[in-house]
Amino acid sequence: MPGPKDLDPSSSPRAMLGAELRHARERNGLSQEALGTRVFVSGTFIGQLEAGTRRLRPDMARLVDEALGTDGFFERNCEAANRSRYPEHFAEVAEAEAHATAIRQYAPLLIPGLLQTQAYARAVNRAYDPTASEETIEEWVAGRMARARLLTNPTTPLLWMVLDEAALRRETGGPAVMAEALRHVAGLARRHRVIVQVLPFRAGAHTAMEGSLKLMDFTDAPSLVYFEGVRVGRLEDDPAIVGQLKLTFELLVASALSPQKSLALVEGMAQDYDHAEHL
Structure with missing residues (x-):
């Protein structure tokens, strides 16, 4: 044979x-x-x-x-x-995203990669490496935009994002870039492609103050959770840890604004950035 x-x-x-x-x-x-x-x-x-x-x-x-x-x-x-266009610590996560049926993520410091605009992604990557060549930055941006292509499917995967208010208020790339980025997030929410909730500052202490998390579910494989730090990341499949982090995400959802109030806040902040650009 x-x-x-x-x-x-x-x-x-x-x-x-x-x-x-x-x-x-x-x-x-x-x-x-x-x-x-x-x-x-x-x-x-x-x-x-x-x-x-x-x-x-x-x-x-x-x-x-x-x-x-x-x-x-x-x-x-x-x-x-x-072989991957992504950094070693993230390559496996990018592959997993492409197979996931549901992605639930808490983003404490920046708009998640799947929801970023090109200009926002460019500003983030330039901040990550101020001495990188323009060609390198554009290659990284292209990789981030390639990941977002999974949004072209109207229903799969389910995307549920809890964005900390800090991620929306940290001015990344300037007011114009932020206004465009928040309008993009709001547009995805209005088209019902992504569930977006904002965790406001007034929520106070919460269950995920120590960092970000991303949960991924699959049709034919167990769920995974991804933890990320500065230029490092860890993918975990231990059922006990995944189960604990699913509860963490549920508690974050309970503390966050409703999707309707979150959308109003995101759109209002986009208008504020527009006004700031013209001052």
């Missing part, structure tokens, strides 16, 4: 690699849990690899090849499957 063919990097390599992993596992008569035991990960993680929501890294790929007798196929194809 012929073995699997090497992946074409121009296609969807991670999805293809996941499909090949599932086929090879089933040919060997192994469950996800059984394969996970052989390569020292959970069966849940194997399921996420097969669904294309997690990365198969070279060290694990070697173990998979040994366990399944695939003659180095998975190790050879790791590079193509993991």
